[in-house]
Amino acid sequence: MDERSYTVAELARYVGGEVLGEATLCISGLNRIEYAAPGELTFIHHIRYARFLPHTRATCILIPPQLEAVPREGQAFIRVADPYRAFVALMPLFVPNNEPPWGLRHPTALIDPSATVAPTAIVNAYCVVGARCVIEDRVILHPFVVLYEDVTVGEGSILHAGVVCYPRTVIGKRCLIHAGVVLGADGFGFWESHAGQLEKIPHVGNVVLEDEVELGANTTVDRSLAGSTRIGRGSKLDNLVHVAHNVTIDEHTAIAAQVGISGSVRLGKRNRIGGQVGMVGHITTGDDVIVEAKSGVSKSLSGPGRYFGIPAQEHYRALRQEAAVRQLPELLREIHQLRRQLDELRQYVALLEHTWRQHG
Amino acid sequence: MDERSYTVAELARYVGGEVLGEATLCISGLNRIEYAAPGELTFIHHIRYARFLPHTRATCILIPPQLEAVPREGQAFIRVADPYRAFVALMPLFVPNNEPPWGLRHPTALIDPSATVAPTAIVNAYCVVGARCVIEDRVILHPFVVLYEDVTVGEGSILHAGVVCYPRTVIGKRCLIHAGVVLGADGFGFWESHAGQLEKIPHVGNVVLEDEVELGANTTVDRSLAGSTRIGRGSKLDNLVHVAHNVTIDEHTAIAAQVGISGSVRLGKRNRIGGQVGMVGHITTGDDVIVEAKSGVSKSLSGPGRYFGIPAQEHYRALRQEAAVRQLPELLREIHQLRRQLDELRQYVALLEHTWRQHG
Amino acid sequence: MDERSYTVAELARYVGGEVLGEATLCISGLNRIEYAAPGELTFIHHIRYARFLPHTRATCILIPPQLEAVPREGQAFIRVADPYRAFVALMPLFVPNNEPPWGLRHPTALIDPSATVAPTAIVNAYCVVGARCVIEDRVILHPFVVLYEDVTVGEGSILHAGVVCYPRTVIGKRCLIHAGVVLGADGFGFWESHAGQLEKIPHVGNVVLEDEVELGANTTVDRSLAGSTRIGRGSKLDNLVHVAHNVTIDEHTAIAAQVGISGSVRLGKRNRIGGQVGMVGHITTGDDVIVEAKSGVSKSLSGPGRYFGIPAQEHYRALRQEAAVRQLPELLREIHQLRRQLDELRQYVALLEHTWRQHG
Secondary structure, rough: OOOEEEEEEHHHHHHHHEEEEEOOOEEEEEOOOOOOOOOHHHHHHHHHHHOOOOOOOOOOOEEEEOOOOOOOOOOEEEEOOHHHHHHHHHHHOOOOOOOOOOOOOOOOOOOOOOOEEEEEEEEEEOOOOOOEEEOOOOOOEEEOEEEEOOEEEEOOOEOOOOOEEOOEEEEOOOOOOOOEEEEOOOOOOEEOOOOOOOOEEEOOHHHHHEEOOEEEEEEEEEEOOEEEEEOOOOOEOOOOOOOOOOOEEEOOOOOOOOOOEOOOOOEEOOOOOOOOOEEEEOEEEOOOOOEEOOOEOOHHHHHHHHEOOOOOEEHHHEEEEEHHHHHHHHHHHHEEEEEEEHHHHHHHHHHHHHHHHHHH | OOOOOHHHHHHHHHHHOOOEOOOOOOEEEOOOOOOOOOOOEEOOHHHHHHHHHOOOOEEEEOOOOOOOOOOOOOOOEEEEOHHHHHHHHHHHHOOOOOOOOOOOEEEEEEOOOOOEOOOOOEEEOOOHHHOOOOOOOOOOOOOOOOOOOOOOOOOOOOEEEOOOOOOOOOOOOOOOOEOOOOOEOOOEEEEOOOOOOEEEOOOOEEEEEEOOOOOOOOOEEEEEOEEEEEEEOEEOOOOEEOOOOOOOOOOOOOOOOOOOOOOOEEEOOOEEEEOOEEEEOOOEEOOEEEOOOOOOOOEEEEOEEEEOOOOOOOHHHHHHHHHHHHOOHHHHHHHHHHHHHHHHHHHHHHHHHHHHHOOO | OOOEEHHHHHHHHHOOOOOOOOOOOOEEEEEOOOOOOOOOOEEEHHHHHHHHHHHHOOOOOEEEOOOOOOOOOOOEEEEOOHHHHHHHHHHHHHHHOOOOOOOOEOOOOOEEEOOOEEEEEEEEOOOOOOOOOOOOOEEOOOOOOOOOOEEOOOOOEEEEEEEEEEEOOOOOEEEEOOOOOOEEEOOOOEEOOOOEEEEEEOOOOOEEEEOOEEEOOEEEEEEEOOOEEEOOOEEEEEOOEEEEOOEEEOOOOEEEOOOOEEOEEEOOOOOEEEEOOEEEEEEOOOOOOOOOOOOOOOOOOOOOOEOOOOEEEEEHHHHHHHHHHHHHHHHHHHHHHHHHHHHHHHHHHHHHHHHHHHOO
C-alpha cells in the first residue's frame, strides 16, 4: 500500500537507538515478531520474549537494553530503552497518514438547514444530520452516521460508519466513536402491572460523553430517565459494552469488551473493568477500583481495591475461596475418613469400657 | 431546547398534589435528584431516599405522603401519592413532542414497486424497502432501515436508524425496534464432517415479533430452520441480547442486556431474565420464572420460581450454597482441627488403655 | 410467498424414502414439528422425539428407520435413513432461490474510481466502496456496506446490510458476513500514565478472514497492532462475538454467540467454544479443544480436551468440583455433627478415666 522504506541506520537515529549488525539493511514495514517477514521491523517488549529471537524472519528487531544477543547475517538489532514505545513511534513512518479532506460536505449528506456545521468539519456520504445539531471544527463523520435532532459533536471528534445518536446526545471534544455504536436509545425501564404486563417508562434525558472518550464497535449507551447518562473525560470503552440509563462513569476509566453496567450505577475515577463483567443497578465504585474479568458485581465497591468473583469480593479473598473450592473433592474424602475414624474410635472406647467393667 | 416553564402551583394541579412552600416558583426542566439544578423539578421515590433532600439544588421536589420535611427558602415540595409516576406524568409538559410528518416518503428512500406502504407511514431518508414488503399505517422507519424482501411491519411500529430485517420478517403492531437491531440472520447451525469441517445448514424460516414487542439497540434475533423464531406479545428485550434460531418467547417476558438464548429454547409467560444470563439449547421455562443476572441455565426450569447460579438452581439453594462456599476457607481450618483433635483423642485413649492394662 | 407444492410420492422419490400412508397428499411448505400446520412437511430427527408424533398437525413426517408408527388418516410418513438431512435437502424445493442480479451496480452506490469491481459482482444501493478496494467475482454487497480504503473481498463472498470494513481488511472467498458486523476497528490498547490517564496506542495492522469464514450479526473483530488479526479457513462465529486485536483463530473453529476473545490469543484448529465464554489475553489453545458455555479461560489449554468453569479446567474435574459444591451445605451439617460427636466422645473418655481412677 505504501512504498516508503528506510535503512536500519535511519530508523535507529529516529528512535535514538544503537545499531547492532548491518546498519544499511532496508526496512519497508512493521510487524509482530511471530509474523514478521524479511524486510520488516519488529520488537521484543521484554527480555522474557528473547526466545522468539532465533525464529523471527524479521530483518530488524528493536531490543531492550538488558538483552545480550548478536544478530544473524542479513539482520540487525536496534537497542533502545523501551522497544514497544519505539515501535509505536516508528508507525507513522510506514503508514500513510493522508490529510483528511477538511471541509468536505458530500453531496449525498443530508444536513438539516437548522444544523450548524463548522467550516472544517467533514460530513461524508449519506450522513443524516438532524435539526439544530451542532458539529464543531475538524469533526469527521464517516458514511451513514445518523444524528437525530439537537445532537452536539465537539471539536476533533471522529464518528465511524453507521454510528447513531438519538436526540440531545452530547459528544465532547476529541472523542473517537467506532462503527455501529448507538448512543441514547431508550432506557430499559418498565412498570409491571398486576397482570405482569410491562408498561413503558418514558426517558427524556440524554447521553453526554465528555472530552477524549473512546467507544468500541457496536457499544450501546442508553439515555437517562431525566438528566444525563454520562461518561467522564478520557474514559475508554471496548466493543459491545452496554451502559444502561442514568449511569455515571468518572474520568479515565477503562472498560473491556462485553461489560454490562446496569441502571444508575456510578463508577469512580480510573476504574479498570475486565471483560464480560456485569454490575447490578444502583451501586457505586470508588476511585482506582479494579474488577477482574467475568465478575458479577452485586454491591458497591470501595476504592482503591481489586475485586473478583460472582458475586465480586476482595481479590485475595476470592482467590482463597477458589483455592478452597479446588480442594473440595479431597475434602469430601477427608471428611468421610474422619467420620469413619471417629466411629471406629467410639466403638473402641465402648469395647474398652466393656472390658474394663467386666474386669472391674 | 424548549422554552416551556410552569409555576409550582400549575404542576401541582396537573398531578393532583399539595404544595409545600412557595407555589409561585418557576420550573423549566426535570432531572434526577443528584443532578437537578435550580429551576428544575425532581422527585423522591421513597422515604428512604430522603437523605438526598438537604443536598439537592432542585427548585421543586415531588415527595411521598409519609415524608415529613419543610422546604428551604426558594424551594417548594409537591406532596403526591406516587412521586415517580407523577414525575413521569409531567415529562410531556417539558419535552417537545413534535407530531411526526405522517405520510413522508423521503425522496432518497428506495421503495420496491411491489411493496405496499400505507398512506400515513413514514419512510425516512435512505431507507431500502424490498420486494413485496408491507408497511402499515403510522409506521415510522428512521434513516437507513433495510427491509429485505417480504417483510411486514405492523401498524404504529417504529424502527430506528439502521435496523436490518432479513427476508420474511414479520413485525407486529406498536413494536419499538432500536437502532442496530438485526432480525432474521441465519441460524448458527452446522453439520460437522468427520474431518471437523463445518457444513452449513440452510435456514428457511423467519422471525416473528408479536404486538408491542420492544428490542434494545444492537440486539440480534436469528431466523428459524423452518417455521418461526417468535417473540410474544408485550415482551421487552434490552440491548445486545442474542436470540438464536427456533426460539419461542411467550408474552410479557422481560430480558435484560447481553442475555444469550440458544437454539430452540422456549420461554414461558412473564419471565424476568437478568443481564448476561445464558441458556443452553432445547430447554423450556414455565410461566413467571425469574432468572438472576449472570446465571447459566443448563436445564428446564419450572414456574413460578426464582433461579440463580452456574448452573442455575433454585435461588434459595444457590444462596445457601454461595454462603457455604464463603465459609470454605474456615471450614478447611475446622477440618484440620478436627483431624488433630481426633488424633489426640485416639492417642489419649491408647494411653489410657495402656495405663489400665498395666494396672489391671 | 411461493406457490410450489408437491405430492408426498414426489418428495419421497426426491429423498429416496419409503412412503407410509397416502402418497397423493399435497405438501406446500416445511416446518418444525411443534408448529407445522396441515399441508406442511416436518421431520423427527431421532426416535426419542416420537412423543411429538400424535400431536403434530403436519400432513407429512419424515421418520427414522427404527420408528414403528402408523400415520393417521390424511397423513403420510416418509421413512428415510437421516430425516434431518432429508428435510434440509427438501428446502430448495419450497424456498424460491432467485438468481441474484449479477453485475448490478446500483446507481446510488458510491464506488471510488480507483477501486476494482469484478464484472459479476453486485453492489447494492447506498454502498460506499473506498479507494483501491478490490471486489472479486460474484461478491454480493447488500445495501449500506461500507468499505474504507484498500479493502479486498474475495470471490463469492456475501456482506449483508450495514457491514463496515475499516482500511486494509481482507476477506477471503465464499465468506458470509452478517448484518452489523464491524471488521478492523482500533484494537483496545492504551498506555497508562502515572496519573492513570490512558494514552492511545495506534494500531496499523488489519483483519484477515480466510476462505469460507462466517460471522454472525453485530460481531466485531478488531485490527492488529501490526500484522493481522486472522480468522482461519472455514471457521464460523455466531452473533455478538468479540475478537480483539492480534488474535489468530485457526481453521474450522466454531465460536458461539457473545464469546469474548482478548488480545493476542491463538486458537487451534477445530475448537468448539460455547456461548458467552471469555478468554484472557496472550493464551493459546491446542487443536480440538472444546470449551463449555460460560467458561472463563485464564490460561492456555492443551488439545484435544474438554474444559469448563471459571477458571476453566478439565471438564471432568470441573464437574466433580461442581458436584462437591452442591454437597457443601450438607457437608457443613456433617462437620458440625462430627465436631459434636468428637466433643461427646472426648467427654465420655474423660468420664471413663475419672470413673476408672476412682475405682482404681
